[in-house]
Amino acid sequence: MAKTESTMLPLGTTAMDFYLKDTNSNDWLSLSDIRGTKGTLIVFICNHCPYVHHVMEEIIMIANDYRVQGIGIAMISSNDATAYPQDGPEAMTEFAFNHTFGFPYLYDQSQLTAKNYDAACTPDFFLFDSQDLLTYRGQLDDSRPGNNIPVSGNDLRSAIDGLLYNRQISPIQRPSMGCNIKWKKISS
Structure with a gap:
């Protein structure tokens, strides 16, 4: 496990579309399928990262609290499942079931979505407004x-509340930290 920080994609960046298989439902979903009326939260996670395990309960509470308020939510795993089979689609389905995910858990097999979002670690959080503009990452x-320090979700909850209640979201945001995304090795 290499401790890695978010790369902090520039605020105002437009959400990039994707078309990924949901290991929770077996459907293929795009950004428009995930998008909420008030905004969209994309979180890069994986099954085995201790940083993800540390905050998973709070992530699920946030998803349950805010989906009903118009925030679309999806988790994405982009790890190389060949090198890390515990992060493959079948294990993702089991992880989603064991944690009672009520939201999509998408498999980014090509790793293109993670690259497009400049995701670097797990967990890595990206909150977009209703116009698909990045308002929070960190x-x-x-x-x-x-x-x-107890898990509270304060930083992310504050950003989501700002989005929902039309409050200014501070541009001073601290990077997330976790395991690095396990990129596929490029053969020469």
């Missing part, structure tokens, strides 16, 4: 495995 909160 950490869930200050909690990390072993630092004894």
Whole structure:
């Protein structure tokens, strides 16, 4: 596990479309299928990362709290499933079931979506407004495995609330931190 920070995609970036298989439902979904009326939250995760496990319960609570308020939500795993089979589609289906995901868990086999979003770690959070413009990218909160700070979701919740209630979202945002995305090795 290599501790990695978000690359902090520039605010105002337009959400890139994708067409990925949902391992939770077996459907193929695009950004327009995920998009919420008030905004869209895309989170890059994987099954085995201890940083993801540390915050998974809060991510699910956020999804459940905000889906009903018009925020579309999807999780995406982009890890190389050949090198990391625990992050492959079948394991993703089991992970989604075990964590009672009520939202899509998409498999980015080509890793193109992660590259388009400049995703670097798991978890990596991207919040877009109703016009598909990036309004928040960064950490869930200050909690990390072993630092004894309780998981609260404060940073992400504050950004989502700002979007929903038309409040200014601070442009000063701290990067998320987690395991690096496991990129496929390019053979020469």
